[in-house]
Amino acid sequence: MKQYxxxxxxxxxxxxxxxxxxxxxxxxxxxxxxxxxxxxLLPPTLYLLKAQEVLKNGFLWGSQNVFWHSKxxxxxxxxxxxxxxxxxxxxxxxxxxxxxxLEENREMIxxxxxxxxxxxxxPLLCVGxxxxxxxxxxxxxxxQEIFEDLNYAFRGVKLTGGEKIMIAYEPRWAIGTxxxxxxxxxxxxxxxxxxxxxxxxxxxxxxxIALLYGGSVTSQNILSLLRVKNINGVLIGRAATxxxxxxxxxxxxxxxx
Ligand code: 13P
Numbered sequence: 115m116k117q118y119x120x121x122x123x124x125x126x127x128x129x130x131x132x133x134x135x136x137x138x139x140x141x142x143x144x145x146x147x148x149x150x151x152x153x154x155l156l157p158p159t160l161y162l163l164k165a166q167e168v169l170k171n172g173f174l175w176g177s178q179n180v181f182w183h184s185k186x187x188x189x190x191x192x193x194x195x196x197x198x199x200x201x202x203x204x205x206x207x208x209x210x211x212x213x214x215x216l217e218e219n220r221e222m223i224x225x226x227x228x229x230x231x232x233x234x235x236x237p238l239l240c241v242g243x244x245x246x247x248x249x250x251x252x253x254x255x256x257x258q259e260i261f262e263d264l265n266y267a268f269r270g271v272k273l274t275g276g277e278k279i280m281i282a283y284e285p286r287w288a289i290g291t292x293x294x295x296x297x298x299x300x301x302x303x304x305x306x307x308x309x310x311x312x313x314x315x316x317x318x319x320x321x322x323i324a325l326l327y328g329g330s331v332t333s334q335n336i337l338s339l340l341r342v343k344n345i346n347g348v349l350i351g352r353a354a355t356x357x358x359x360x361x362x363x364x365x366x367x368x369x370x371x
Contacts (some may be wrong), residue, residue, distance in 0.1 A: 117340055118324055118347025119147070119367065120154040120238065121354035122178065123161075133161055136355060139166045143364040144148070148172025150370065152345070153317065154204050154238075159192055166201060176204035176238070179212070182225035194233035197252055205230050208240045208267060210286045220266035231277050238280040239267050240328070240349075241307075246287040249295050254304050256285075262301070273315050280324040281307060282349045288329025289351065293347050297342050300327060302342035333362035337370060 127133050140155070147153055147198050148171070156176040159166045166175060170314055181191035197205065207226045212218040223239070230237040241263035248256035260283070273279070288294055294301070304325050311320035328349030339348055352361045 115322075115324065115346060116150070116152045116153060117345075118326055119151045119154060120176065120204070120206075120282070120328075120347065120349045122328075122349060122351050123155070123157045123210075123355050124178070124211070124351060125158060127344075130164070133157075133164065135357060136360070137165060139357060139360050139364065140169055140173070143170050143368060144169060146368040147364060151367070156204070156206055162200060162202070173284060174204060175200075175202045176206060177202050177358060178206050178209070180205045180207070180226055180230060180235070182222070182229035184229075185323060186297065194229050194235055198233050198235060202235065204236045204238050204280065206240065207237050208263070209244060210240060210284060210289060214286075220263070223267050224269050224271075225280050227279075231271065231273075231279075233307060234277075236278045236280060237290070238282060238283045238326075238349075239263075240284045241267070242283055242285040242288075244286045246285075246293075248299065249287070249293060250299065252306070255294040260307065261310060264307070264314070268314060273319055278323075280326065281311075282326040282328045283307060284328035284349060290330070292330050292332075294330050294335055294339070297338060300339070300345070301343050304342065308344060331363075333359060333366050336363060336366055340370070 118251050153368045154174045154176045156178050177197050180194055181188055184193040184195050188363055208223040214221050243256035243259040247253055308320050311323055324346040326347045326349050331348045331350045332353055
């Protein structure tokens with residue numbers, strides 16, 4: 115599979131003129147980038163249609179959120195059907211910022227995954243431990259935390275082979291901190307997650323599920339991260355909406371063979 119680059123804009127940029135400048139940067143790299151990678155953009159929902167209008171061709175579209183029910187009135191949410199009808203393919207679920215600031219819990223995450231699969235959307239589940247000790251060594255507690263996230267998220271989920279899911283390992287201590295795990299630890303985490311998937315689903319399915327890394331991905335570390343064994347891509351936060359860094363990062367990626 116082509117490696118994935120997923121750009122999570124979070125709650126940026128703050129206005130349309132900043133959005134314009136940002137989209138110009140993505141547009142400049144569109145062709146070179148999408149030939150080598152599957153590139154998914156996750157703009158705030160408010161900007162989705164505008165971004166699709168400017169960047170017509172190679173990018174895949176994603177949402178930073180979804181609500182699991184389409185039959186009840188719920189203020190401020192988007193439904194899987196709305197996303198589907200507007201060209202969205204991938205939905206980010208269980209991001210640690212939502213878990214922390216909005217108290218999004220594991221039951222909600224499970225419901226969101228089921229709603230996405232039912233609507234033929236690809237859930238991109240974020241898992242990851244809070245303890246920084248796992249930066250240099252994957253300890254038992256961190257491993258358990260990752261397994262628990264996975265266990266709850268996929269409770270009652272049956273995959274028959276046609277559905278697609280993606281998983282991002284985003285250790286909480288690495289988000290917004292300029293810290294990343296040692297690459298050997300990262301390789302081990304990917305192996306552990308793949309192992310869990312093979313037990314929970316099947317060996318064949320486990321090999322087809324894209325495993326991403328997210329947390330302080332920059333122009334400096336992206337190429338080494340993409341070389342880690344078993345990694346199928348990266349999830350990029352701050353660098354997705356900071357023009358200078360975005361330019362640097364896209365240049366690096368374009369130069370990759
Ligand atoms: P940063 O790249 O800013 O650390 O954020 C990562 C992230 O949260 C991506 O979803």
